[in-house]
Amino acid sequence: MSINAIQGSKSLAKKIKQRRAELGLTIEEAASRAGVGTKTWSRYEAGESIRQDKSKGICKALNWHQLEISGKETLTEFSLDTYKAHECWSEYLEKNFGAIAALSFVIGSDILYDHITDDMEQLAKMPKGSHIGQLNYSFLTDLLPAQFLMYYDYDFLYQLLSELQHLSKCAQAGIEIIAHSVLDELILYLCNEEAQIFIDAEKESLKLNRKEWAKYSKDWVFDLFDDMDIITFLYSYTYLNSENPYHFSHWGDIQFYTNER
Template identity: 55%
Template structure:
């Protein structure tokens, strides 16, 4: 499914350019903060379309709490019904946690796949052992746990890509989306995070927010806890024996009642 965009307009382009200048940032600095290339940032300032999944990066670069409001007609409509035919739509998530959960995984896995492929394409041209922290621009690097940055090499990303593809296949065929490993927990969490901006910007999607099953906390309901935040995003040092240490991310460690 094609990535959705905010149609280009000169008002938004001026807002982006003006804010960058107000902060004293060069195009190179702003694009690096946003996790995009300089050519892409230049297109933003020229008034060209912006992919919705890139809005969070632009907000990060320009210290915006929310993306600037503009004419609603500039937003390409995203239909929940359209996403129900998506190859990663999960009937299990929809029936158990609501349409928002299924939407978040389908859309988020698209976005995350793009980020993984972009970083793989850059790493393949670098010496063996190179990691995300060495890339000039990497969206993933800022979203993955900081302690293990030097382990995020080509092999890791390729395994991450394959695991995500396996989860998308499970979603398509209606299998339970139970996470058996830290890697799968992490991918579910990141998919929800990546899709959050797309969902928040779209009124049609937000209509199902009135549904009691539409909580954006569905990930933690599915996992049964918030250990992934407690251990991986809480600035705690983990030794090699800890189950959430990088060395154990692909171990099949977890089991829930949903597997019965």
């Protein structure tokens, strides 16, 4: 099940494309303003449905107060209950870290999926060994640790996507989500980071009581990891040699919460 969406149409697609042209924006520039990938924006201009949580980004990019929709396209109200029906809603996260933690994973995983697949589509057209730093535009370039930029090739993105899908299946099954590797930690951290802007903007719509908000923390991922090593090693400009467990060569290794520990 996908996140609540606005039904697409040729008329809405035409309005979006015309407005972008009026502002003199390329698809890449409009997508950047909206916080989506170029592939996703192109789907909007092709008349496909628009996820509800993306509508504000589109309005921001096009300087619209709201989407100029007709009777056929209806904007559904944000609802936590709707997201609870999403296939990636994690009962484990909800029970242990609060409903907003589960919501963060639902929204963040969808956003991260778009970022990864957009970059993979571009890299597939380039010579083998090309990395995301060579792309005209890539959201992942600013999200992933800078030290290992030139390692982020098609093969790595495929691995990243596969592990994201694995964590999503754990969420779907309602089983415990464990970060066994640096790659797991990185995915969960990025999902949470990418979801925050949307969640902060929709606080009133969530209609959670004080107890539920009190349980929620943006740092729930660090509680899940039981440390903040991902920040210490990957996002503090610390140089890592190949022996460090957070070096790129070890990202896929099963290191944390293993039976040996």
